[in-house]
Amino acid sequence: MVRLRVLGSIEADVDGVRVGLGGPRQRAVLAMLLCARGGVVSVDRMVDQLWEGSPPRRALASLQSYVSNLRRVLEPRRPRRAPCEVLVSSAPGYALRLPDEAVDAWRFEEALRRARGVSADEARRLLQEALGWWRGPAFVEVADAEWALTEVARMTELHFTAREMLIDAVIRGGRGDEAVPLAEVFTREQPLREEGWRLLATALSGAGRRADAMGALRRSRQILRHELGLEPGPELVALEQELLRGQCHQSEATALGGSAVGEGAADEALGAGRRGRTSNAFDDRVSDGGGASPTPAATPEAECGTLSPLEAPLADSVGDDLFVGRDTELTALAQAADASRYSGGVVQVTGEAGVGKTRLLGRAFQRLAREGWTVVVGRCPEFDGAPPAWAWVEALGALAQKAPPAEPAAVAALLGERAAEEAPTDAVAGRFLLHRAVATWMGQVAACGPLAVVIDDLHRGDTETLALLEYITGVDGPPVLVLTAHRPGEAGRLAGTLGQLAARSSPYRIALGGLETRDVRTLVTAVCGADVDPHTVTALAERTGGNPFYVRESARLLASEGSLVALSDVPQGVRDVLRRRLARLPRQAFEVLRLAAVVGREAHVEVLMRAAESGEADVLDGLEAGVVAGLLVEPGPGRIRFAHALVRDTLYTDLTWLRRGRAHARVAEALRDLRPDDSTALAHHCSRSGTAALAPLAVEHGLRAAELAERRYAYDAAVGMLERVVESYERIPEPGGDRDARRVELLGKLLRAQVRAGTAPAARVTRSRAIEIAEAAGRDDLLAAALTGWQVPTPWQTRPYGAVDRPVVAALERLLAEASQDAGQDASQDAGQDADQFGIAEKEPGAAVRCLLLDTLVAELSGEDDPQRVVLAARELVVVARRSGEPALLAQALASAAKCRSYERAIGFRSRIAVELRVLAERLDLPVYRWVCQFIDASVAGARNDPKALRRHAEAGLELARRYRLVESEAVHRASLAMLAQVQGDFDGALRGYDEVGALMRRHGMMHARDFHELALITVGLARGQVAELVALARDRYERNGPIDGDTYALVLARLGRLDEARTVGRIALRHDHHHTRNTCIRAELAALLGRHAEAPELIRQLLPVRDQLSGGAYTVFAMRPVAHYLGLLHRLLGEEETAHRYFARADGVARRWGAMHWTGTARRAQD
Structure with missing residues (x-):
């Protein structure tokens, strides 16, 4: 079987x-x-x-x-x-x-x-x-x-x-009370699914918690508005009304025997329907009004053969220039523009592909231009192979033609591929300076008259496009009206940006639906050139949902094929409509359009003629047939453009991989001759060809394209390019030269881009590949290069909790030992002294490499169950860094040394580190290390029971993190603020904060996102006393992770009085890591509840050094009661009541310093 x-x-x-x-x-x-x-x-x-x-x-x-x-x-x-x-x-x-x-x-x-x-x-x-x-x-x-x-x-x-x-x-x-925790966890993991909120509210109501049910519905409304700009659906609205009338005790699905829950989505998923992914957006482009677009000389990337600035009106064929309906939306746009004329603002237009977002923005563009606005337009590319941050390159290139920047060098990276050859030495500071320079320039333009920027297809924007948009629309941004368009169904990666826009600028939101039947009739009649019977129009309106592009394409098919062979033959989807229209083209025209689809949304005719396998006349005839059919438009001389992204997508996705590869190879050869400097396009087509012959070109131009992306701080784009470079290099036939060294070098570039893009798990995989190559070659020089490629400090561990990569640690220690022997001395002899006792000495040969090896070793061991080992490595690291004579290496070493020492016990040491590190960070303009200083200061404040200072440093660190796009750092300090809310009794505020941090971490693929969010829920639940709701979550973690989560699960059971069950839960020995105090406190309370007298003396010994602190306060992420409270419980367990009372009184004092009145009450009750 x-x-x-x-x-x-x-x-x-x-x-x-x-x-x-x-x-x-x-x-x-x-x-x-x-x-x-x-x-x-x-x-x-x-x-x-x-x-x-x-x-x-x-x-x-x-x-x-x-x-x-x-x-x-x-x-x-x-x-x-x-x-x-x-x-x-x-x-x-x-x-x-x-x-x-x-x-x-x-x-x-x-x-x-x-x-x-x-x-x-x-x-x-x-x-x-x-x-x-x-x-x-x-x-x-x-x-x-x-x-x-x-x-x-x-x-x-x-x-x-x-x-x-x-x-x-x-x-x-x-059993509504049992359903509540299940629904709570589900809504926190999937906050945009309305069914989860409906079930949560129903469960709460059924459990007699009608007020909490109303609170859940309010939360759902806030989230839907904040994340999507939408109001709750009719089911949630109806449920809210029932709750207000006191009528709701069970869901409609309950009354119907469960048949309603999940039917829509589940029935579709349970069916055979594995439909192809709907790709790129409806994108009839708005015009720049003529003469205002950047010229090829201003933006060299316009010559790439795949993209060009917006220049010409859209409508080139029958029906394309017709604009019907949308009166309400046009009025809303006009009102938003009038309100934003002097202060700036944001307008968000949303809707599915083909619904008319771009045409609506085009009308807004025309109105603004007539009223004296300066308007520029950028579009996020709808296909791979486009230059990074293209929307801003396009928009700012147009702005430079109208109002050149006072300091062109400051914004050169976004004004063309050859305008900025050198990237700043510090990427974080460089990105901020670029954003500030753009904002200053736009502010100067806005001071002379109203300025509007249109960013279309925002759902396709890369990281840098979104980052600059957030800065421009932020509190320090210029008074600019920004109009964006995106598809809500593809807005997952936009969640953070949309949240920032909502928090800072209160955007105007315009959601587009389908056209009314009367407007469908107008559009169909215009396309067909004659009246169409009402029955057919109604059928088209129903089948297309009023989607204008779908209506237009169906009308064209209707005009060519008659009555669509009655209503039963109306195609089921817009791609089917397009395939039928494409099938009517001459074979040669169809082949030319397929080749154009491989080039991209837009193509130069000379590229197509060079790449085609047919003659020039055949290519021109084919393109003309496409234009006549309304599938192509001509935005300018010598260029063609697909009338809609869906046309291009349908042609491209219908190609087999084999034919795509061949077509990409032909396009690459054409670009090689015609546009040899267009590295982004050449890299894309060479790598997609999959041929060994073009692999060297794919590597060469891929590296250039990645460098351009990094100069624009578009690290996610650089990662994609470098991944293709690595793949392409493996296709190069075995040449002479050092292939292993080249492989490690390329993987090192990819690793650094991944770290800067915030994808730590992927970076670890890349490093492992480089290590394998070096070890297989028996090359210690390559092994050292592979191990030291990760040079960017991160606030949290970059590996799974409780895991150490033993082979990597062994390799590091071997290389360090051999380097010491070769040098005839061992720097570790001096490493027993603290970091602040050494001054920078003369440069020591080889110190830089040793420093990087030690830094990697510290990172691999930090936070693990062997603190003395990592502390010794960190001490040597600081010694060697000082001897290197390189201030940047010393900053890196100091940050690592502070990270690996106990936040609760090494308070003075870490405080002194922050003082020295701050001087280096300011002198060298290193924002990452300035943030590290704020984090250390916040931690020291937490260890010293100073919540006001902690909040001050957390808010300052958060401002730094947001300004310089340090996403992990932002997560840390947002978690600190959530912790403070919990400590001070604002449990709902704490949950909101932790939910937002969890969403941020998941959105950016951070390694510990799930564990963080679950631990936050458990911590808040224990603090507010809602223990019963934690059982399912704590059990799930125990079953998933094993005894490492045993104490938490046992504590939940024990607090509920299920003592026999709690005693059977497995556990591990306490680890001496960054969770040590928290875990020791949990075990202490558990020992008190279960009467484990024998454990008390050792637990007391471990908690005594931190007896005056809040458990977790120094780590600024999760907090529990004062440590003294747990010492009181342990002494009471031993029958030492007088000592217990002293500790409970001490806990009362600590809680008061934190403003934690709920814990003050707990400590007082313990003394009664």
Whole structure:
């Protein structure tokens, strides 16, 4: 019997025995077949997907080998030459033939179906069992592969729906109090799902907590408004009204037997519908009014062959220049512009692809220009291969033509590829200075007359585009009206930016829906050139939802094919409409349009003529056919542009990977001859070609493009470019030279870009790859380079909690030992003295490398269960840094030394470090280290029970973090403010703060996001006494992480009086890390509740050095009662009542200093 599991890592059992599934590609083959759910997957498709469009010569043989291996694994007893029964051949490829119960994902779907029509108790049993099958994200090994995205998204949606159904089943079973914590956790993890909020409010109401239910609905409204600019849906509104009337005790779904919960999304996901991803935005471009756009000379990147500034009106074909409806929206835009004329403001236009966002902004552009505004426009590119921060390059290039900057060098990085050759030595300071220079320039322009900036397709913006937008619209920004357009369904990466805009500028929001039927009639009549019968118009309006682009394309098809072969033949989607229209083109025209789609949204005709396999006349005829059909427009001489991004996307995504690669290669060769300086475009097309012949060019131009991205501080774009550089280098045939050194060098560049982009987990993977290459080559020089590539300080650990990379530590210690022997001396002999006792000496040869090796060693050991080892390494690090004579290295060393010492016990040492480090940071203009100083000062204030100073330093650090885009640092200080809210009894404010930090961490892929948020919920829940609601979460952490989370779970049980259960929970020895005091206090309270007298003396010994502090106060993230309170509990456990009273009184004093009146009351009650 074969059993396959994909709800987590991909695993297989045969006859109850786990079997190996081979390497990544072989496992990917099995995953593809599982995604097809028994359907046939063609050989061509598998080859394309396995090798991402760049298959080796023997790809088919390799695929056959993978299939053969899987057959042997899945059917080990099948006789030789007997037909396969599990993994079968079926033209034109392969398929899996398995019953539903053989695959956990298929069983999961069936369980959801069954849970729909059964009793509450049976549904609860089914759903709890089904959810227990999840061991992690679905198809986790291949989740990022393009071919798996749809199935992964479908299973993720089903997982969310199952959790909602489980909560509903618990409510229907009359156990609203048990449903509350489940719903609380769910809404905090998925705050934008309205069903979760409805269930939470229903559960609270059913538990007799009507006021809390109303509070939950208020929170949902605040979140939806803040994050999306939307009001709650009708279900939440109706529920709120019922609560106000005192009528709501159970959800509508409860009354209907659970049939309503999750039906819409789940039914769609449970169906076969794995539709292709809808890609890029409706983007009929607004005009720059003529003569105001940057010229190619002003912005060299305009010559890339893929993009150009906005110049010409959009409408070039019948119906394109028609603007219907939107009277209300136009009035709102006019009012927003009038209100923002002198003070500035933000207008956000949202809507699905094709709904008319850009056309609406075009009308606003025309009105503003008529009224004397200076208006510039930038668009975020809708395809890969565009230069970084392009929207601002485009907009500022246009502004430079109208009002040149007073200091062009300060903004040169955003005025063209060749304008800024050198990046500042400190990236963080450089980004701030660039943003400030742009804001100053725009402020000068705005002082002479109103200024407006249009940023279109914001959902496609890279990090630097969003960062500059946040700065321009911030409190220090110029008085500029900023108009943006984005799709709310693709706004996940915009959450932080939208939140900043909402907090700082109170934006005007305009949400576009479909056109009314009367407007659809006007548009269809204009496109068709004749009246259309009302029945057909109504059918089109209903089928298209009034989406203007969909209506226009359907009308064109109607005009060419008659009555759409009655209503039953109306295509189901806009891509189907486009495919039918494309199919009507001459074959040569279709091929030319496909080539143009490979170039991008816009292309130069000379590039297409050079890249095409047909003659010049055929290319021109094909392009003309596209223009006549309304699929292309001509924005300027020698250029064509797709009328809408969806046209280009449909053509491009319908190409196989093999044909895409060939087309990219032809475009690359054309650009190589025609535009050899366009590194961004050349890098994109060379790397996408997948050929060995173009791999050297892909590396050369990829590095140049990455350097440009880094000069613009678009580190996420640089990461993508460098990843393709690394991949391309591996395709270069074995040449002479030092390949291993080059590999490590390229991986080092990628590592540094990943660190600056804030993707620490990916950076660790990159470093591991570099280390493997160096070790395989037996090269210590390369190993040292690989180990020391990470040189940016981070506030939190960059590895999983409780984990040490032992091989990396061993390699570091070996290199350090060998370096000491080679030098004939060991700097560690002097390392026993504190850092502040040394002055900078003369430069010591080799000190810089040793310093970097020591810094890496400190980072690997910091926060782990061996503090003395890391302290000695840190002391030597500071000694060597001083001897290096390099102030920047000394700053790095001091920050590491402060980070690895106890925040609670080394108060004086860390305070002195901050004093010295601040001098270096100010002298060298190093914002990261200025932030480190604020963090140290906040920590010292926490250790000294000075919450006012802690708040002052946290707010100053937060301002620095936001100004310089230090995302992890921002998370730290926002957590500090949430901690202060909790300490001072504002539990709701604390939860809001922790929720925001958790969302920020998840959004940026920070390693500890989930653990942080869960620990925050537990900490606040314990402080406010809502222990019963913590059981499910604490148990889940214990089951997931094991005994390392045992004490917390046991404490929750013990506080509820479930002492026997608490005694059975496993635990580990206390670790001497940054959680030591917190964990010791938890164990102390647990010992008091469970009567573990024997543990008390050792716990007292460990807590005595910090007896006058708040537990966790020095770490400024989570806080518990004063340490003295726990000492009081331990002495009371030992029968030492007088000593216990003294400690409770001391705890009362500490709590008063923090303004924690709830803990003051607890300490006083303990003395009674």
